[in-house]
Amino acid sequence: MKKFQQALMTGVSYMLPLIVFSGMTIALTGMISQSQADFPAVATLNGFAWVMMDLIPAIFAAYMAYAIGDKAAIIPGFIGGYIAGHPPVENTSASGFLGAILAGFIAGYLVLYLRKVKVPLFLDSIKKTLLIPVLTGWLLYLIMAYPIAIFVGALNDLIISNLLDLSQAPQYAFLLGAILSAMCAFDMGGPIGKIAITFVFAVWNDPSGLGFVVNAAVFPGIMVPALSVGIASLIARNKYTEDEIRMAPASILSGLVGITESTLPYAFRDPFRIIGPNMMGAAVGGAIMMGFGVSTAGVSGVFGMPMASNLGIFISAILVGTAISVALQILIKKPVDQSAAVITGEEDDLDFEITL
Amino acid sequence: MKITAVTACATGVAHTFMAKRAIEDAAKARGHEVKVETQGATGIENALTRAELEEADILILATDIKLAKTERFKNIKKVTIPVATAIKNADGVIKKIEEKLK
Secondary structure: OHHHHHHHHHHHHHHHHHHHHHHHHHHHHHHHHHOOOOOHHHHHHHHHHHHHHHOHHHHHHHHHHHHHHOHHHHHHHHHHHHHHHOOOOOOOOOOHHHHHHHHHHHHHHHHHHHHHOOOOHHHHHHHHHHHHHHHHHHHHHHHHHHHHHHHHHHHHHHHHHHHHHHHHOHHHHHHHHHHHHHHHHHHOOOHHHHHHHHHHHHOOOOOOOHHHHHHHHOHHHHHHHHHHHHHHHHHOHHHOOHHHHHHHHHHHHHHHHOOHHHHHHHHHHOHHHHHHHHHHHHHHHHHHHHHOOOOOOOOOHHHHOOOOOOHHHHHHHHHHHHHHHHHHHHHHOOOOOHHHOOOOOOHHHHOOOOEO | OEEEEEEEOOOOOOHHHHHHHHHHHHHHHOOOEEEEEEEEOOEEEOOOOHHHHHHOOEEEEEEOOOOOOHHHHOOOOEEEEOHHHHHHHHHHHHHHHHHHHO
16 A cells, blocks of 8 residues: 555656646646737647646656556556547547556556566566567556546546536535545645545546636645645744744745645644644635636646636635634644744654665 | 665655755764755755765665665665655654664
8 A cells, every 4th residue: 555655656746747837838828828919839839738738647657657667667657547548449538547547556566567477588588678568558558448448437427427516506516616625735735635636637628617617626725725824824923833934935935836735844743733724724715716616727826827717716715715724723723832842753653674 | 873865755845855854964963974865856966876875874765756776775774764754753763773773
């Protein structure tokens, strides 16, 4: 399980620059296109950025496989991940991120296993140069293009149709936005938030435009935590450590550009009184966002703002969420004794063995 | 002791370097020599050399992801911990290593 999680994080790690490139490029070119100027070159760049965006599952699966099966697993993972985004067989649908996770997992362990298979010495170089790439490529194609594309595709469709159903009824849209946003605020860039993001990517290209609505709904979950710990620590200086106050500007900036992870040091020191308020604030923000049906195709914090369908509500959702979180933190956090503000770890964290 | 360490988190911007600082500070406070390699967003910085790894008493791998160039770490005494543990309690990690190596 730990290996699986490490593989997921490796995939995320190598995929991030591609998300940033395509997200930022789409946001910027979209902004220029919206300003009514007609630049064919900008539109072409926008189209290209979308092509790169579509490669994200492939890159993710490639590096997830790499974490498990090493170098030889990269290409099989890429092949499987690509099919997750672009199913080649008629009447099957893209398995998206869910499929990409499976592709990375299968490719990684397949290669790991094949590398261990003993063959006569004269066959060894053939195994490495021919058998592994071709065999694993074919196997990944078969698995991803048929059973996975059919079943996970159907499952994805089920989730999408449920989300669509939810988004039809305004009272559930509030709830859906609140849940997705709170998930992101819960572990600040960790696996729970990734599930919410996976939802967003799973419905990203949905013709109803739902992808852009749920994409907007997770913005408070991504931005509120880092913004609010930074602002709260500057207001209630007696309730935060010296380090936390010094980290505040960086944290606020991170929150603005959508890097939730900078909340983690605050959350480590006082998990309940940080994560609780953050989730509350994010949930309210997500509920506002989705309740009003605000959508955006942008990613990464303020860079997603210019593409928001309703800028006023978008900003209000972030501000209200942040204000709630800041107020709750100041209310429930205990004053800090600066001299004793040393982080103490739990003993069971240190359950490691020395190995060769 | 001579302590070597490698830190790597998923984003490779903040925690990788926070863990580096935490390990350096804790090691120096306890009177050890220390060198920490980071595998962040742009790649390997402050790389550990073959000689440094061979001389080291312990190699701490504080990582959430698959590390690059791990073939260098073969046959070296090492511990693997999450990045968060290094940031939260580097001192405890080093104390525990001291005990285990006794």
